[in-house]
Amino acid sequence: MSVSEPEAGSAGGFGEPAADAVFRPVRSGNAFEETVERLLSAIKLGVVAQGERFPPERELASRLGISRITLREAIRALQESGYAESRRGRFGGTFVTYVPPPPSRAEAQRLLARMDGSLDDLFVFREALEVGAAVRLAAAGLTAGQEELLLARLAAVDRASTDDYRRCDTVFHLTLAELTGSPSLSSALADTRMRINDLLNAMPILSKNLEHASRQHRAVVEAIRRRDPDGARRAVVEHLDGTAALLRAFLG
Template sequence: MVRTNAEPTAGEAGPAAEAVFRPVRAGNAFEETVERLLSAIRLGVVPHGDRFPAERELAARLGVSRITLREAIRALAEAGYVESRRGRTGGTFVTYVRPRPSRAEARRVLEGMAVDLDDLFAFRRALEIGTAALLAERGLTAAQDRLLAERLAAVDGAEVADYRRLDTVFHLTLAELAGSPSLAAALTDVRMRFNDLLDAMPMLVKNLEHSSAQHRAIVAAVRAGDPDAARRAVGEHLEGSEALMRGFLS
């Protein structure tokens, strides 16, 4: 059930942050650093009003120089995504505000994505269903089980306004716990494209309650070590999301 008090887990999103703040390639350091920071903002791993990790820590996690990181932050500040503040409580803070949901905005986002929606649905299905099945096969350590329970509780008790961010963190946590950095990176990229589209659509409380029940089914299948049940649970979850998107865009 979606409630009125969410757990603020963003800048401390653990595995979800690891999936976003992964090392960049040296040949495109500036461009990929900008992309990583944008991913963190648009996926809600670092939401509006929150602060990015300290410059030294973030540069080390991304595998770039502090000069490159500063250039990327400056570019995002000029584009209106972040602002840098000085002083003991200073740092780089997210100022980006998502556009107001509307059918026109959703169609504009879809056109700007320049991809076939059916192809994107198929790619997401392969990634998310495969992730859950792999995690069910491998099993969870006690620490991983506790973390997944925390992520589930956070999204289950989220405010409507905060639901999508915590939903993203939950799904990225599944991918990271599966133990494949390549899988986590691919899912991060596809979730960012979907979130741009979803952010342009209104939130339906009844649908979010249904979605939370499906999250619980996914976690139960993973904990039971049942890959087939995990595949079914994720498949049903994605079918609902796809149906809503198709209906809103038609």
Template structure:
């Protein structure tokens, strides 16, 4: 394989294996490393190159198939092939989009929300605020695809509220509104939602335990996963 393939199909980080696998595969398609109509490397080889399980790889491929990027073919010459016609670009709906705007929002979100998680854990929450955070977590965990982003937003705002800073909460609300405009352009992937819920559980547990380092790390990993999917579908 050439150097471009070697660069893209390198091991992903363990924290967001599914999301980063989707990102790497979409990058290979969008950059033309694997062109329309061509077959992706065999599953076993691709899983080894990316450093993920074959289960994770299959979930990522299924997500891309559902989104219209690849298709599976059976038989002696079967495998996973890039579709001849790919979904429209993110700007195809008439709304403006540029990569710099995405990266600007993601950077601001990272700083604000990792800081909020750290401050919330450091603060020591009264009983009412602890209950509020648990309630928002339960709502997000139980949400279906049609209501997930709203419930997810409420949980993230609850973390910001737990800092006790009205200014920080307002800033997080603003950046979340901007992030949602980008999230609305990409498909909801069930495997990602399951992973997000697990990360939410760890995040809230760390905040309630007063574990500052774990809270910041859990939020950072969670935001990195979302950023990987946004870059994959929009960049």
């Protein structure tokens, strides 16, 4: 499947745009550690949601460009840390068991203290990536398949329950990056989004905030569909500024 013509009918699994940002070839000298990081990113970003199964071992090892032995060692590390479990049988495999901790200001402050760099740096970098992606898509225009996929991702966020909202929201944002066709942009946003998600998961989800975010998501998509780069830039900036303000207020 190419990025220019993704499958439009599915909701965020292996081989689709959001997963492409995470399941990319491992390139560092320490394949084991980077593989653990990639699998953990897939879990925390919701690319493989709680209760869902990772792709078959052969496919995943090929996608990551690693040996099956390295993959098995990485999966074992996740199992030992409580992020996944293996099941045998016809419908067996490696399943995600990770459950994010309950919302907590103290937990968010602890996570922020452990991060490299400041919160401002994180938000500025995220804005540069997401504004760039939206402006690029608006300037280039979408194919019919891309537009269908983007609308499907938008609908998935709108109908998501509060328990599944962060996952669907993450997939929506990663899809915007992946549709640009730039693996570098997609991987950078995936890494940045994982750091932000750790903080967002510690913050309670309010229905009023979700309604506001839904309008902003739609404004981004509509600007891209009508090929309005300036409108796309304004819509993304408004959305990200709102998220940043909520998080700063929560952190105190």
